[in-house]
Amino acid sequence: MASNSDLVKLAQKLTADGPHKMQSTPRRVRGLLNGKYAFDTINAYHVWEHPYYPQFYVPVSSFTPDAKITKASPVDGTNGATHLGRLSVGDKSTERVLMFSSGSLKDLVKVEFKEMDQWFEEDVPIYQHPKDPYKRIDILNSTRPVKVALDGVTLAESPNPLFLLETSLRTRYYLPPTSVKWEYLSKSDSETYCPYKGRANYYNVTINGKEHKDLVWYYRYPTAESAPVAGHLCFYNEKVNIWVDGVMEQI
Known part of the structure; x- marks a missing residue:
């Protein structure tokens, strides 16, 4: 199936080489689809398909009576060890599913994260992808002033920024709304989601007629x-361009 070609490649890689890393998690993991919980488990795994962040793989036994999980065609090149699957709850379904019958992922199922209406760790909604248990966020008050400029125009200055430090990523500087020169900003329709911070909204910046x-x-x-x-x-x-305590940050 052409629309699942990326899943086929992933299945071939995982079957041949195994995941980059995997470990069981004590979290209760649930997935909501079409108003019903499709699966509910305390035996999920964090599976790193690549080094950057994990996905949840859940046992085939964790699917609820409201859900129908079925094997479709075997994935070429896996000797029948991995199948494409189909998950249905009522009249809503997805074929973005992999089912494993041998190897380190035996009896586990991958349902693509965005195909579910909502994922939960315990009773907390999660977004975009599962949180990496080896990463964390620190948000620190600071009295080191931060100045932001672009093309010689100052866009914001604050004597009391928040420093957000996220494992393996650069420091981000969050400034109070009263420190921003709003005449340069206009609302954007863009939205993104972060598993650690939630839903983000955006502003465009226009300077000298350039947006x-x-x-x-x-x-x-x-x-x-x-x-x-x-x-x-x-x-x-x-x-x-960002200055922290008078020193320009180097990209």
């Missing part, structure tokens, strides 16, 4: 762990 799309983001209702950044604005470090 810079989605240069600024903010979280109106962040996740509990990132609550301090609510309403603060963050400029893309990579696309603007």
Whole structure:
């Protein structure tokens, strides 16, 4: 099936080489589809298909009576060890499913994250992909002033920024809305999701008649762990000039 060609390649890789890493998780993992829980388990695995972040793989036995999980065609090149699958709840279904019958992933099922209406760790919704248990976020108050400029125009200055430090990523600077020069900003329709921070909305920046799309983001209702950044604005470090305590940040 052409639309599942990427899943076929992933299945071939995982069957031949195994995942980059995998480990069981004590979290209760549930997936909501069409108003019903399709699976509910305390025996899920974090599976790193690549080094960057994990996905949840759930036991085939964890699917609820409201869900119908079936094998479709075997994946070429896996000797029948991996099948494409189909998950249905009522009149809603997805074929973005892999089912494993041998190897390190035996009896586990991958349902593509975005195909579910909502995923939960315990009773907490998660977004975009599962959180990596080896990464964390720290949000620190600072009195080191931060200045943001672009093309010689100052866009924001704050004496009391928030520093958001996320494992393996660069520091992001969240500034109070009163520190921003709003005449340069206009609302964007863009939205993105972060498993650690929630749903982000964006602003464009226009300077000298040139619009810079989605240069600024903010979280109106962040996740509990990132609550301090609510309403603060963050400029893309990579696309603007930032000074921290008078020293220009190097990209």
